[in-house]
Amino acid sequence: MDGVYTLWSRPRPRRRPHLSPLEGLLLAVSVLQWRELHGRALLYCDSAYANYLQRGGLLGLFDDVDTDEIDASHALDLNPGTFWSLARLLALRASRPPFVALDCDLIVWRDLTNVFDPARIVVTHW
Numbered sequence: 001m002d003g004v005y006t007l008w009s010r011p012r013p014r015r016r017p018h019l020s021p022l023e024g025l026l027l028a029v030s031v032l033q034w035r036e037l038h039g040r041a042l043l044y045c046d047s048a049y050a051n052y053l054q055r056g057g058l059l060g061l062f063d064d065v066d067t068d069e070i071d072a073s074h075a076l077d078l079n080p081g082t083f084w085s086l087a088r089l090l091a092l093r094a095s096r097p098p099f100v101a102l103d104c105d106l107i108v109w110r111d112l113t114n115v116f117d118p119a120r121i122v123v124t125h126w
Contacts, residue, residue, distance in 0.1 A: 001113065002099040003034040005062070007045040007053075008070055008087035010080035017052035024058060026105040031061040034102065037111050042099075044091035046070040069094050 005027075009017040019027065031041045040063040045053070047067045053059040069090045080086070092101060098118035102108070116122045 001038045001118065002095065003031070003038060003041045003108075004091050004095050004099050004101045005031065005041065005043045005104055006070075006088045006091045006101070007043070007049040007104065008080070008084075009046050009048040009052075010074070011084040015048075015080075017046075017049040019052075019056075023105065024056065026107070028058060028061060030102060030104060030107045033107050033109065035063070037108065038100075038113070040064065042066070042095070044069055044087065044094065046074070046087075066091075066094065 007017065009015055012018060035041050041061065043050075043053075043059075043062040043065045045065065045067060050059060050065055050067050059065060070087045073086055073090060076086075078086070088101065095101070100108075100112070
């Protein structure tokens with residue numbers, strides 16, 4: 001089952017990608033743990049975040065990186081502070097089931113394969 005991660009620089013202050021050291025560590029552990037238990041980790045991000053993660057040595061954690069979906073949204077005339085979840089929605093639209101959309105700071109410590117029915121939509125937040 002694919003794990004889908006999303007990062008978008010436009011809602012950030014000055015539209016610059018940024019992760020604190022703790023956020024970078026949580027992202028790395030989340031992706032590595034997901035891959036160990038479930039399979040592929042996919043990233044949907046804009047080019048700014050892809051370049052940022054590449055410079056920081058984190059882009060290689062992901063099995064696939066898609067920048068097209070979110071970069072295309074930059075042409076939309078919208079306020080990213082209001083529509084901060086747009087990138088997640090675009091990633092959900094582009095992903096192929098079964099998948100799990102994960103926050104970058106969520107670490108899944110156990111196998112979820114038999115917990116959720118892949119034919120259903122499940123939303124949860126601990």
